[in-house]
Amino acid sequence: MEKMKKPRSSAPSCFGFPISIFFIVINEFCERFSYYGMRAVLVLYFKFFLHWDDNLSTVIYHTFVALCYLTPILGAIVADSWLGKFKTIVSLSIVYTIGQVVMAVGSINDLTDYNRDGTPDRLSVHIALSVVGLILIAFGTGGIKPCVAAFGGDQFEDDQEKQRSVFFSIFYLSINAGSLISTVVTPILRGEECGIHTKQRCYPLAFGVPAALMAVALVVFIVGSSMYKKVLPQGNIMVQVSKCIAFAVGNRFRHRSKQFPKREHWLDWASEKYDNRLITQTKMVLRVLFLYIPLPMFWALFDQQGSRWTLQATTMNGDFGNMQIQPDQMQTVNPILIIVMVPVVDAVVYPLIKKCRINFTPLKRMTVGMFLAAMAFVAAALVQVQIDKTLPVFPVAGQTQIKVINLDIAEAKVNFGPGLHDISLPSQGETDYFMLDAASLKTLTVSYGSRNKSRTLAALGQKRYTLEIKNNTVDILDELVLDNISSKPEEGNNLIRFINNLPSTANITMNNINFGEVQTWFASNYTAFQKGTKKIVVTDSSSTCQQQSMPFGFGSAYTIIINECGSSGLKIRYVQDIPPNTVHMAWQIPQYFLMTCGEVVFSVTGLEFSYSQAPSNMKSVLQAGWLLTVAVGNIIVLIVAGASKLDEQWAEYVLFAALLLAVCIIFAIMAYFYTYVDPAEVEAQLDEEEKKKKKEMEMGKEGTAYENGDVIAKVSQTEM
Numbered sequence: 001m002e003k004m005k006k007p008r009s010s011a012p013s014c015f016g017f018p019i020s021i022f023f024i025v026i027n028e029f030c031e032r033f034s035y036y037g038m039r040a041v042l043v044l045y046f047k048f049f050l051h052w053d054d055n056l057s058t059v060i061y062h063t064f065v066a067l068c069y070l071t072p073i074l075g076a077i078v079a080d081s082w083l084g085k086f087k088t089i090v091s092l093s094i095v096y097t098i099g100q101v102v103m104a105v106g107s108i109n110d111l112t113d114y115n116r117d118g119t120p121d122r123l124s125v126h127i128a129l130s131v132v133g134l135i136l137i138a139f140g141t142g143g144i145k146p147c148v149a150a151f152g153g154d155q156f157e158d159d160q161e162k163q164r165s166v167f168f169s170i171f172y173l174s175i176n177a178g179s180l181i182s183t184v185v186t187p188i189l190r191g192e193e194c195g196i197h198t199k200q201r202c203y204p205l206a207f208g209v210p211a212a213l214m215a216v217a218l219v220v221f222i223v224g225s226s227m228y229k230k231v232l233p234q235g236n237i238m239v240q241v242s243k244c245i246a247f248a249v250g251n252r253f254r255h256r257s258k259q260f261p262k263r264e265h266w267l268d269w270a271s272e273k274y275d276n277r278l279i280t281q282t283k284m285v286l287r288v289l290f291l292y293i294p295l296p297m298f299w300a301l302f303d304q305q306g307s308r309w310t311l312q313a314t315t316m317n318g319d320f321g322n323m324q325i326q327p328d329q330m331q332t333v334n335p336i337l338i339i340v341m342v343p344v345v346d347a348v349v350y351p352l353i354k355k356c357r358i359n360f361t362p363l364k365r366m367t368v369g370m371f372l373a374a375m376a377f378v379a380a381a382l383v384q385v386q387i388d389k390t391l392p393v394f395p396v397a398g399q400t401q402i403k404v405i406n407l408d409i410a411e412a413k414v415n416f417g418p419g420l421h422d423i424s425l426p427s428q429g430e431t432d433y434f435m436l437d438a439a440s441l442k443t444l445t446v447s448y449g450s451r452n453k454s455r456t457l458a459a460l461g462q463k464r465y466t467l468e469i470k471n472n473t474v475d476i477l478d479e480l481v482l483d484n485i486s487s488k489p490e491e492g493n494n495l496i497r498f499i500n501n502l503p504s505t506a507n508i509t510m511n512n513i514n515f516g517e518v519q520t521w522f523a524s525n526y527t528a529f530q531k532g533t534k535k536i537v538v539t540d541s542s543s544t545c546q547q548q549s550m551p552f553g554f555g556s557a558y559t560i561i562i563n564e565c566g567s568s569g570l571k572i573r574y575v576q577d578i579p580p581n582t583v584h585m586a587w588q589i590p591q592y593f594l595m596t597c598g599e600v601v602f603s604v605t606g607l608e609f610s611y612s613q614a615p616s617n618m619k620s621v622l623q624a625g626w627l628l629t630v631a632v633g634n635i636i637v638l639i640v641a642g643a644s645k646l647d648e649q650w651a652e653y654v655l656f657a658a659l660l661l662a663v664c665i666i667f668a669i670m671a672y673f674y675t676y677v678d679p680a681e682v683e684a685q686l687d688e689e690e691k692k693k694k695k696e697m698e699m700g701k702e703g704t705a706y707e708n709g710d711v712i713a714k715v716s717q718t719e720m
Contacts, residue, residue, distance in 0.1 A: 021167050023224030024152040025174050030217035031093075031148075032178030034100060034210040035141050037186040039065075040328050041206045043307045044190070044314070048490050049107060049203055050127060058307045058641055062634040064134050065303055069631035071142025073238070073624050078143070080236035085151040086228060089144050093218040096140025100211035103133035107203035146623065154231050180335040186210065187326040201491065238621050244274045244282050277686050281615040284679060288613050289625050291363070291670055297663040298602055299633025300640070301373045301656050302595060305331055307637075309380065312649070313588060315387050315488060317554050317581045324531060327492070330588055337596040345600050362609040363671035369602025370664040374657040376594035381653035383591065387583045388650065392433075394486055400441055400460040401433040403483075405575060407470040407501045407521060407561065413447040414469065425469075428563075430575050433464060446476050453478065466559065466577075468499065470521055481523045485557060488578065492554035493528040495578070499561045500524075506540040506562060510549065526557065536572070538565045545570035553580035615679045 042064070046057035079088040106129025152171055156164040190206035248270035255269075263269060267279050267286070313327035353360045395401045406412045406425040414423045420440060423431060438461040445454040446469050453476040464483040469476065489495045498508050500518040508515040508524065511534040515524040534549040545565040552558070557578035564571035610622040640659070646652045 017163055017167065018155045018227070018229075020155045020224050020227040020229070021152055023220055023227070024148065024155070025167075025170055027217045027221040028148055028171060029174040029178045030213045030220065031096075031141070031144070032175045033182040034096075034214035034217065035068075035137075036179040037182030037210040037213070038100065038103065038137070038207055039306060040183045040186050040331055041190045041203065043310050044328055044491070045107065045130075045203050045206075047311065047314075048201065049109075050130065054308075054311050055641065057311070058304075059638055060134075061307045062303065062637040064138060065306075066631045066634035066638075067135070067138035068142045068145075069627045069634070071139050072145040072627045074139075075143030076146040076238060076624060077236050079147045080233055081239065082233060084230060084233050085147045085154070086225070086230045089147050089151065090218070090222060092140045092143035093214070093221065095136050096144070097211065097214045097218055099133045099136025099138075099140055100207065100214045101133075102129055102136065104204055104207040104211045106130045106133055107207050109200040109204075145627070151228075155229050176335055176339060180332060180339070182210065182213075183332045183335065184329060187328040190328070191326050237618055238624055240278065241282050241285065241618065241621055244270050244278055245286075247273050248279075276689070277683075280682065280686060281618055284613065284615055284677065284682065285618050285621055285625075287674070288610060288622055291667075291674060292625055292629050294663045294667040294670070295366075295606070295629040296632035296636055297660050298370050298373055298598070299630045300636040301377055301633075301660055302599065303630070303634055304637065304656075305334060305592070305595065308649070308653075309588065309591070312380065312384060312387065313585055314491060315391065315555065315581055316583050316585045316588070318492060318585045319531065319553065320586075325585055327585075330585055330592070333589060333592040334596050334599070337593060338599065341596060341600050342604065361671075361676075362605045362612075363667075363674060365601040365605040366609070367664060367668045367671060369598040369600070369605070370660055370667060372594050372598035373602070374660040374664065376591045376598065377653045377657035377660070379591035379594055380588075381650040381657070383583065383587050384648075384650035384653060386587070387581075388648070390579060390582050391488060392578050393435075395435060395438075395462050395464065397462050398438055399462065400436045400438045401464045402436060402467055402480075403431055403433045403465070403575075403577070404467045404469065405430040405499070405559070405561070407468055407499070408448065410448050410471055412469055412471070414467070415445040415447075416441060417443045428573060433577075438462070444478065444480075446478050448476060451476060466523065468521060468523065470501075477521060479521065479523075483526075483577065485526065485578065488555050488581075489528065489557060492581065493530060494552040494555070494580070495526040495557040496529055496534075496552075497526045497559055498524045499559055501561050501563050502538075502540050502565060504541045506538050506565065508539075508562070509537045510534045523559070536560070536570065538562055538570055540565055542566070547572065550574060556580035613677060613679065615683060 043057050043061045046052045046060055047054065052060070075088060075092065079085045083091065106126050149168070149171060152167055153164055156167070186206045186209065189209060190201055190203060192202040192205060193200065194202040194205060245267070248267045251269040251272065252266055263271075265283060267283055270279055310328050310331065313330045316327075318325040318327065350360065402416075404414055404423060404425060406427070406429050409427045411427060412425045414425065416436060417440065420436060425431070441457055441460055443454060444457055444467075445452055447453075448471040451471065455478075457480070464485060466481045466483055468479045468481060471477075485495065496510065498515055498518055500506050500508070500520050500522060502520060505517050505519050507517055510527075511529065513527055513529075515527065518524050529552060531552050531554055533551050535546060536549050537544065537546045539545075543566055547570040549560075555578070556576065559575040559577055561573040561575065562570070563573060606626065610626055611619055614622045640656065641652065644652060644655055646655065
């Protein structure tokens, strides 16, 4: 027997609460900080560090989330059947902490592996460590999920219902607080630069802090060990329910060809082995689980806030005045709105609806929640359409894009062959990128007045090029430069390169990043910079000049031409290669608002409905079923995103919205035919029947049939 100090609940220093629950609340805050902090930056880690494309990043992200919501069933079975809640939490928290540490180590940029030919292959070791870390985290966070809250409830005495209720409110507040703070902090940590040899986004810090918080959670929980009330494993009700269902199905199958009296419900075929109470309670649970069938579609949309919506934010403008919002920080809109809206909906919206004499039942609320989530994806599609208008078009197979820059003060003409572009350029002028058929692009002619130069071109395919031209005193100079850009700059960075239009070689730096010695009229490589103005310093053979650059936004690319460096200062010209992100991240707020409204009336109501319709000893079964719908929802994302093969992201958003609307209609029909029950009344009736049966047995009246017929009679005869 484990000791428990009775006076704990009345100790004034603890406000009537057991001391042990404070360790549990701190543990939950740290664990939720660890999980949501790591998850907030996860999809960007896949895309920008492991260099996976959007689709693969989304698939792996949702696979991980699905696993996190499948493992709670395993954790509940282990805790209730073998180890108990305390040992399960400690054991799986160790696994969890190791997983977070492995993720942090795997994100260190200087960690390098090598191929057989001696070339560096850093991704192989990073991918391996990341996959191992994610699997360990999924088993850790999922395994302890059904245990911690229940373990906290175990700390109270039977006469402490009020304190237990307050504890659960504080417990869920700690979950939201951990989620909100970590979703703000870890993207800031990720945005820092770190690395010994190569500067990178600081994923080791973004993963390392959650790892440290998980270690703190584990230590805090263990420190309170001597104060906990530890209930021994009593057997898992989910296992009993599963066995009852399996026996009923098997028994009915065995007797399918024999003449047996029909039974009111297929579960009644379990009556030969299981008592009427378990069978009746299982029927109640299955009625609710049947309603759960359409619910995964809601979670399929909801959890894309951390994947597709975060990737969408990377192509948007995050400038909020004095603040620069990272794409992954937009996820904080959801927990902020949740904290505000839950009390508003409970205290204002629902009472107003009630005053209007509208019977807004839990299932009707959940239907509305599904509709609002679908509308959130319609809003996301509308935003995506506007984003797509700003995205550059890149050449596909068989095409070539060329931009022409005239570095001379004289007018020029350029011709790419018969039937192709014939371009006139003013002094110091340039063109936008224009598309050419790669197979037809064979010759180039540049003319300055009566002077011209022609040459053949090698095969150019599926690439972007910049043609620099200038009229030299001896010859016409032309240089076809490969622009090594095939997509929008990552993470909202700006790609900058320089063309030296000075008469001599120049050394160029910007914000202390050295572009090296750039020869006259040649171009440097692109280098990534964050938003804002930068200090440009140019040193040639005779002088050094410096100047502040234009303010750069998000996701642009510029070619900066150095035209003069001398007594009159530095004269430069900006040529835009890729326009900056112009659609503001604030346009995502409506879709987050609609999704959060949907979550409030769907998720919160769904938990309340499940609790109210579940038998007293089977609430954990419905909790496991609820978590399973989240897992299945993430699996649906993998299936739909993989099978749709849609080229346009807005079309995928519309597809998900349409699917949820269809499911919403199906759920509304199912809800219409659902009859609400009071489990307490049903269980009270079962108690009366058991008392009646016991009384009959004591009086020797075997085989007496009551309201539930042959089930009770057979049980009575069997027990006699």
